[in-house]
Amino acid sequence: MSKREIEETSTDEHLSKKLKEKTLSAAQEKMEKIKKELDVKPWTPDVTIQDLITSLLDKNDRDAFFVADIGVIIKQWQKWVKHLPNVTPFYAVKCNPTMGILKVLEALGTSFDCASRTEIESVLSMGVDPSRIIYANPCKQITAIKYARTNNVKLMTFDNLSELEKIEKFFPEAELVLRIAPDDSKSLMRFGTKFGVHIDDCSDLLEMAKEMNLKVVGVSFHVGSGCFDASAYDTALEMVRKVFDMAKTHGMELNLVDIGGGFTGSNDEMFGKFTEVIRKKTAELFDSSVRIIAEPGRYFAAMSHTLAVTVISKRSIKQEDNRQHPRRTSNNMRQYNYYLADGVYGSFNNIQFDHAKPTALLLKPTNKAPTPCTLFGPTCDSIDVIAKDTQLPELKIGDWLYFPDMGAYTTASASSFNGFCPPPVYYYCNSELEDY
Ligand SMILES: *Cc1c(COP(=O)(O)O)cnc(C)c1O
Secondary structure (H helix, E strand, C coil): CCHHHHHHHHHHHHHHHHHHHHHHHHHHHHHHHHHHHHCCEECCCCCCHHHHHHHHHHHCCCCEEEEEEHHHHHHHHHHHHHHCCCEEEEEEHHHCCCHHHHHHHHHHCCEEEECCHHHHHHHHCCCCCHHHEEECCCCCCHHHHHHHHHCCCCEEEECCHHHHHHHHHHCCCCEEEEEECCCCCCEEECCCCCCCECHHHHHHHHHHHHHCCCEEEEEECCCCEEECCCHHHHHHHHHHHHHHHHHHHCCCCCCEEECCCCCCCCCHHHHHHHHHHHHHHHHHHCCCCCEEEECCCHHHHHHHEEEEEEEEEEEEEECHHHCCCHHHCCHHHEEEEEEECCCCCCHHHHHHHCCCCCCCEECCCCCCCEEEEEEECCCCCCCCEEEEEEEEECCCCCCEEEECCCCCCCHHHCCCHHHCCCCCEEEEECCCCCCC
């Protein structure tokens, strides 16, 4: 390196450091404002989650509530920037659309993946520039397409001809991202049959788009949520490369790759493996003019929420085997049905819709031996079961359980069936934004 090059490099570094500092202080300033708005309380490391929940029991007469730690979202953001510095996260709003979460992510600088008019409205209401939104639903209502046009939300996905026809008519200046169907056999929640065009049909769709004078800018995929094999990204990215080449033969220059969502928030080792594959593969297949984006949802939201729930009712039943020998039934042969203040029609809908297996923890530790039990929700529907045939030390009415990792696909899809409304959220922050 010549002296001049060294000088230039260090000036660049100096500049980027300055820029970083500026961005950091702007984000910190925003974060302070949000904390006031949401009434975020500080949470020091010496206070355990049990102590925190206990302190809230006296202050409110709720039967169930969430403790949300925005510090978790900050930490997840910092982990993302470290592992995927060249991938812009577009937070999948559907995962948890609470304004508090959206505002924190906005302050951190993420962009947003919206799937409906209402989600776009929520994001725009924060003053977010429309270029920070991808309308990532391949099957959109005409009214919503018109709304996107009025509000200049240009980036949107498609995967079929009728979508192109709608866009040609109602938003011809849109910037389109072709969603392909990757191999999702390695995911818990498979998408292949609902969305995504098969690789063999891409060429036709690209040609149609060209005939309609529409602007295709990139390719997206979503390996499905709960993906457990990093090679799924290898395969999918290679497919994207093929579509890029295909587009070129039609005279289209693509410049955006959207690698979707599905990243786990809680397993650092897995996240490390996945992101390594993504870093290597994107560098190998695409030059630096290609923008890489992602649509993480659960990665940011899941660990941020803990749900505290009280036992509202209880019944003791004999174990099935002992029904014929009632006299032999002693205390330790019993099993219990517990009825909790929240259930599958509320926050625990993630059991039905997201294959979740929430972990029940006791607020007050005990050395009593666990006994077999089933946890039910509060509604009158027999389907309202939170955990069947599990084991917990005997509980009494008014005891509290708490469930960690309840921030994703919980409040978002909770109903107020039977009059049981979703629990309130109390905000805390146990980690500050210190780096960017
Ligand atoms: C649901 C969804 C996501 C987010 O999935 P997570 O598992 O929460 O990361 C991202 N992209 C698309 C297209 C989705 O449908």
